Amino acid sequence: xxxxxxxxxxxxxxxxxxxxxxxxxxxxxxxxxxxxxxxxxxxxxxxxxxxxxxxxxxxxxxxxxxxxxxxxxxxxxxxxxxxxxxxxxxxxxxxxxxxxxxxxxxxxxxxxxxxxxxxxxxxxxxxxxxxxxxxxxxxxxxxxxxxxxxxxxxxxxxxxxxxxxxxxxxxxxxxxxxxxxxxxxxxxxxxxxxxxxxxxxxxxxxxxxxxx
Amino acid sequence: xxxxxxxxxxxxxxxxxxxxxxxxxxxxxxxxxxxxxxxxxxxxxxxxxxxxxxxxxxxxxxxxxxxxxxxxxxxxxxxxxxxxxxxxxxxxxxxxxxxxxxxxxxxxxxxxxxxxxxxxxxxxxxxxxxxxxxxxxxxxxxxxxxxxxxxxxxxxxxxxxxxxxxxxxxxxxxxxxxxxxxxxxxxxxxxxxxxxxxxxxxxxxxxxxxxx
DNA sequence: CCTTCCATGGCACTCGGTGTCAAGTATGCT
DNA sequence: AGCATACTTGACACCGAGTGCCATGGAAGG
Numbered sequence: 001x002x003x004x005x006x007x008x009x010x011x012x013x014x015x016x017x018x019x020x021x022x023x024x025x026x027x028x029x030x031x032x033x034x035x036x037x038x039x040x041x042x043x044x045x046x047x048x049x050x051x052x053x054x055x056x057x058x059x060x061x062x063x064x065x066x067x068x069x070x071x072x073x074x075x076x077x078x079x080x081x082x083x084x085x086x087x088x089x090x091x092x093x094x095x096x097x098x099x100x101x102x103x104x105x106x107x108x109x110x111x112x113x114x115x116x117x118x119x120x121x122x123x124x125x126x127x128x129x130x131x132x133x134x135x136x137x138x139x140x141x142x143x144x145x146x147x148x149x150x151x152x153x154x155x156x157x158x159x160x161x162x163x164x165x166x167x168x169x170x171x172x173x174x175x176x177x178x179x180x181x182x183x184x185x186x187x188x189x190x191x192x193x194x195x196x197x198x199x200x201x202x203x204x205x206x207x208x209x210x211x212x
Numbered sequence: 213x214x215x216x217x218x219x220x221x222x223x224x225x226x227x228x229x230x231x232x233x234x235x236x237x238x239x240x241x242x243x244x245x246x247x248x249x250x251x252x253x254x255x256x257x258x259x260x261x262x263x264x265x266x267x268x269x270x271x272x273x274x275x276x277x278x279x280x281x282x283x284x285x286x287x288x289x290x291x292x293x294x295x296x297x298x299x300x301x302x303x304x305x306x307x308x309x310x311x312x313x314x315x316x317x318x319x320x321x322x323x324x325x326x327x328x329x330x331x332x333x334x335x336x337x338x339x340x341x342x343x344x345x346x347x348x349x350x351x352x353x354x355x356x357x358x359x360x361x362x363x364x365x366x367x368x369x370x371x372x373x374x375x376x377x378x379x380x381x382x383x384x385x386x387x388x389x390x391x392x393x394x395x396x397x398x399x400x401x402x403x404x405x406x407x408x409x410x411x412x413x414x415x416x417x418x419x420x421x422x423x424x
Numbered sequence: 425c426c427t428t429c430c431a432t433g434g435c436a437c438t439c440g441g442t443g444t445c446a447a448g449t450a451t452g453c454t
Numbered sequence: 455a456g457c458a459t460a461c462t463t464g465a466c467a468c469c470g471a472g473t474g475c476c477a478t479g480g481a482a483g484g
Binding site for chain 2: 125128129130132133135136155158159161162165166168169170172173174176177180190193194197198
Binding site: 014042043062 | 470471472473481482
């Protein structure tokens with residue numbers, strides 16, 4: 001029968017079912033949360049609407065918060081991936097700026113989905129905390145990658161952690177401003193402004209230290 | 213009798229008792245947490261050791277986390293107060309740097325207390341989240357104060373939020389490095405390095421824009 | 425056809441946190 | 455002094471998140 005095709009497509013049946021349930025759970029949850037608010041939505045309501053047991057919910061998501069915060073994880077992964085893919089010749093600030101550009105792109109692609117989500121995460125304390133935590137680990141990961149690029153020890157040299165942290169701050173401030181203005185302005189412009197104002201000498205320094 | 217002395221000291225009896233209970237609660241809790249770890253210490257254990265009821269605990273602390281995170285609040289308050297007290301002539305970066313100096317002082321005063329606490333908060337996820345949340349609101353408060361100083365609108369100009377965020381990042385990176393090195397190095401030197409590396413042009417710009 | 429594996433559901437339990445009420449105690453007024 | 459008032463406390467009940475455990479059922483595989 002399909003034994004051979006199964007070998008070719010290792011994600012069959014069981015795995016597909018898993019994804020289905022997970023997606024269904026996420027969709028239902030986001031819908032409920034959008035209508036009632038996060039704190040007002042209980043796990044029991046979610047699982048009732050999704051038609052699974054309470055126990056199953058916690059097999060798919062480690063916590064109720066995870067279901068909302070997942071999107072941030074994806075964004076972080078995209079940023080990390082882009083940074084890892086930047087050419088090694090590029091300076092750290094430029095590479096990081098480029099990495100955050102893909103995040104901006106992802107946010108501006110469908111603002112009607114991204115804006116409510118960011119608002120939800122800024123306004124709900126529990127979610128905000130988780131968001132900040134994600135930012136924190138992302139900062140460490142970016143710092144590690146920057147250190148790797150430049151052959152530095154992230155435990156000895158403050159540089160990588162500082163560049164990562166400052167970039168994250170710039171990004172965060174830009175996104176917050178963008179959110180406050182209901183996504184009206186150009187997010188990329190805001191990010192450009194934030195990055196250049198946090199790193200006023202970067203361009204000049206890059207020019208000076210690059211081999212002529 | 214002491215009726216007159218009571219009038220002179222408006223915080224009498226009731227208030228003193230409150231403080232006593234609160235201190236006792238905090239002391240016992242920190243002791244238990246230091247011995248067993250945070251997650252492993254239940255509120256019931258704390259209240260049993262302190263000799264009060266469970267309900268009373270939550271009248272003094274809004275959550276179990278608060279009992280540990282309080283010290284961060286104090287540090288934040290000190291930073292804010294110092295920033296508010298800086299002379300208006302001082303540039304924003306310099307003022308903020310001075311404000312964080314008092315925090316460094318407070319940390320280095322008794323490292324044998326500060327170090328374990330910071331470690332606890334970095335290593336315990338729930339506490340780390342709360343710590344990051346505190347940092348986040350501190351960032352907003354500092355940004356607001358900076359905006360006030362310079363007559364800017366914190367919702368329109370990215371500057372204040374950026375300066376506050378970058379300073380916080382620098383401070384955080386410095387403290388983390390200091391913690392990693394078991395408080396061996398000079399924290400103030402680390403902060404100096406972090407601040408100057410995140411703001412390489414600040415001194416030059418300040419010199420240039422100051423009236424000759 | 426039989427076995428083995430895995431997802432699920434149900435259950436009981438822990439723990440953090442809150443609302444409510446009753447009792448005790450200091451304070452203030454007469 | 456005596457009484458009314460407000461505040462603190464403790465006890466109880468309750469909720470919601472999260473976990474461990476076990477039984478069941480259905481799919482994959484020999």
